[in-house]
Amino acid sequence: MSAMPATDETALARAVASFEAPAAxxxxxxxxxxxxxxxxxxxxxxxxxxxxxxxxxxxxRERGRVLVVDWGGSKGRAGLVELAGGGAVHMVGEEVVxxxxxxxxxxxxxxxxxxxxxxxxxxxxxxxxxxxPLGFVYSYPARxxxxxxxxxxxxxxxxxxxxxxxxxxxxxxxxxxxxxxLGRIVVNAVANDTVAVLMLQSYRARGGDAGAGPADIGLxxxxxxxxxxxxxxxxxxxxxxxxxxxxxxxxxxxxxxxxRELAEPKPGAQxxxxxxxxxxxxxxLRRVLVDLAEATPMFHWSDAPAFATPFGxxxxxLSRFDADRSTALSSVAAGLRRxxxxxxxEERRAVRRLARVVVRRSARLVAAALVGTxxxxxxxxAGRHGVAVDGSLWGGYPGFERQVRGALDELIGVERTxxxxxxxxxxxxxxxxxxxxxxAAQQRSE
Ligand code: GLC
Numbered sequence: 128m129s130a131m132p133a134t135d136e137t138a139l140a141r142a143v144a145s146f147e148a149p150a151a152x153x154x155x156x157x158x159x160x161x162x163x164x165x166x167x168x169x170x171x172x173x174x175x176x177x178x179x180x181x182x183x184x185x186x187x188r189e190r191g192r193v194l195v196v197d198w199g200g201s202k203g204r205a206g207l208v209e210l211a212g213g214g215a216v217h218m219v220g221e222e223v224v225x226x227x228x229x230x231x232x233x234x235x236x237x238x239x240x241x242x243x244x245x246x247x248x249x250x251x252x253x254x255x256x257x258x259x260p261l262g263f264v265y266s267y268p269a270r271x272x273x274x275x276x277x278x279x280x281x282x283x284x285x286x287x288x289x290x291x292x293x294x295x296x297x298x299x300x301x302x303x304x305x306x307x308x309l310g311r312i313v314v315n316a317v318a319n320d321t322v323a324v325l326m327l328q329s330y331r332a333r334g335g336d337a338g339a340g341p342a343d344i345g346l347x348x349x350x351x352x353x354x355x356x357x358x359x360x361x362x363x364x365x366x367x368x369x370x371x372x373x374x375x376x377x378x379x380x381x382x383x384x385x386x387r388e389l390a391e392p393k394p395g396a397q398x399x400x401x402x403x404x405x406x407x408x409x410x411x412l413r414r415v416l417v418d419l420a421e422a423t424p425m426f427h428w429s430d431a432p433a434f435a436t437p438f439g440x441x442x443x444x445l446s447r448f449d450a451d452r453s454t455a456l457s458s459v460a461a462g463l464r465r466x467x468x469x470x471x472x473e474e475r476r477a478v479r480r481l482a483r484v485v486v487r488r489s490a491r492l493v494a495a496a497l498v499g500t501x502x503x504x505x506x507x508x509a510g511r512h513g514v515a516v517d518g519s520l521w522g523g524y525p526g527f528e529r530q531v532r533g534a535l536d537e538l539i540g541v542e543r544t545x546x547x548x549x550x551x552x553x554x555x556x557x558x559x560x561x562x563x564x565x566x567a568a569q570q571r572s573e
Contacts, residue, residue: 176268274316281392318560385401445482513550
C-alpha cells in the first residue's frame with residue numbers, strides 16, 4: 128500500500144505515463160524510419176545519413192594479423208588481432224587509453240597522438256612489420272570517399288574537437304603514426320562500429336559454416352546508438368540512425384529540454400540517440416526527478432551535486448535500480464546514497480518505476496527502428512534476417528533484449544520475430560576492424 132498523497136501519485140503517474148510508447152506510435156515511427164531510409168539512400172532530404180562504407184561481406188576465409196584502432200568513446204584501443212580462419216579471431220595484444228573531458232573538447236591532433244602512441248607500444252611489443260594492414264574503427268559520423276578515406280562530419284556523444292570537421296580521419300591517423308616513428312604503418316580501412324559488429328558476425332558465421340547467412344544489420348546500443356545494414360545492391364551502409372528525428376510521437380518535455388539545453392550535439396541533432404542510448408538515459412531520469420521535486424514533496428535532493436549537475440546520474444545505476452527486488456529496495460538506497468542522498472522507501476519505489484519506464488521506452492524505440500530497416504530489406508518480412516548487436520546497454524542492462532523482442536512481437540508478430548537471429552557479439556569493435564581491414568586487403572589485390 129502506498130502512503131503517498133493523491134496529488135503526488137498523480138504527478139508521478141503523469142511522468143510515468145509520458146514515457147509510454149504504445150505499439151501504434153511505434154508503428155508510425157517504424158514507417159517514418161523506412162521512409163527516411165529510402166530517401167536517404169537516394170540523396171533526398173532525410174535525417175538518416177545512409178553513408179557508404181566501401182566494404183563487402185567477408186567470406187569467412189580471411190586470415191592473418193591485423194593492427195586495429197578503435198576510437199568511439201571515453202576509451203580508445205590499439206591492438207593486434209589474428210584472424211585464424213574458421214571464424215576464429217584472437218586478440219594478440221591490446222592497449223587501452225582513456226580520454227578525459229578535456230581531451231573531448233581539445234585538439235583532434237592530441238587524440239590522434241594518444242592513439243598513435245598506443246599503436247607504437249603494440250608494434251614494439253609484438254615486432255609488427257610495415258606490411259601489416261591497419262583497420263581503424265572511427266565510431267562517429269564520417270563520409271567515406273574510399274575504404275581508406277573518411278571525412279569527419281559533426282561529432283556526437285558530447286565530443287567537440289578542433290581541427291577535425293571536414294578532415295580525413297585516416298589521413299590524420301597516418302600523420303600521427305608518422306609523428307610516432309611509424310611512417311611504415313598505413314591505415315588501409317576505416318569503418319564505423321556498427322559495420323564492425325556486422326562484419327565480425329558474418330565472418331564468424333560463414334567461417335564456421337560456409338552455408339551460413341551473413342548478418343544483415345549491425346546495431347550498437349551503448350554510449351551511442353546506430354545501425355548499419357547490408358542494403359543489397361547499395362552495399363553495406365552506415366545509417367547514422369542515432370540522428371533519426373521522427374520521434375515526435377513518444378517525445379516528453381524532458382526530451383525536449385535534453386535536446387535544447389545540451390550544446391553538443393547541437394539541438395535537433397541525434398534526436399533518437401538522445402532518447403535511447405546509454406549516454407542519455409541517466410540524464411533523462413535526473414531531469415524527471417528534478418522536475419518532480421518541484422511538484423511533489425519527494426526527491427528534494429537538489430543540494431546533491433549528482434542531481435544538480437547535467438549527467439550527474441550515470442545510466443549504469445538504472446540497471447541497478449531495475450534489478451533491485453528487495454522489500455526495502457536496499458540496492459536503490461545504496462545507489463542513491465552514493466550520489467549523496469538519503470531516501471524514503473516511497474522515493475525509492477518511485478525512482479525504480481521511473482528508471483524502468485525510461486529504459487523500456489528506449490528498448491521499444493530500438494525495436495521500431497529495427498522494423499524500419501527490416502521492412503526496407505524485406506517488405507513482407509518473409510525471410511530469415513541476422514542482426515548483430517554490441518554495446519553496454521544491450522549487454523549490461525538485464526532484460527533489455529527481452530523488451531526489444533517483446534516490442535518486435537507487437538509490431539511484426541511472434542512468428543516473424545522468431546525468424547530474426549539476434550546475436551549479441553561482445554567486444555566486437557577491434558575484431559570487426561580486423562575483418563574489415565582483411566577484406567580491404569583482399570579487395571585491393573583483386
Ligand atoms: C554515435 C555515432 C555513430 C556510432 C554510435 C555508436 O551515434 O554517431 O557513428 O556508430 O554512436 O557508437
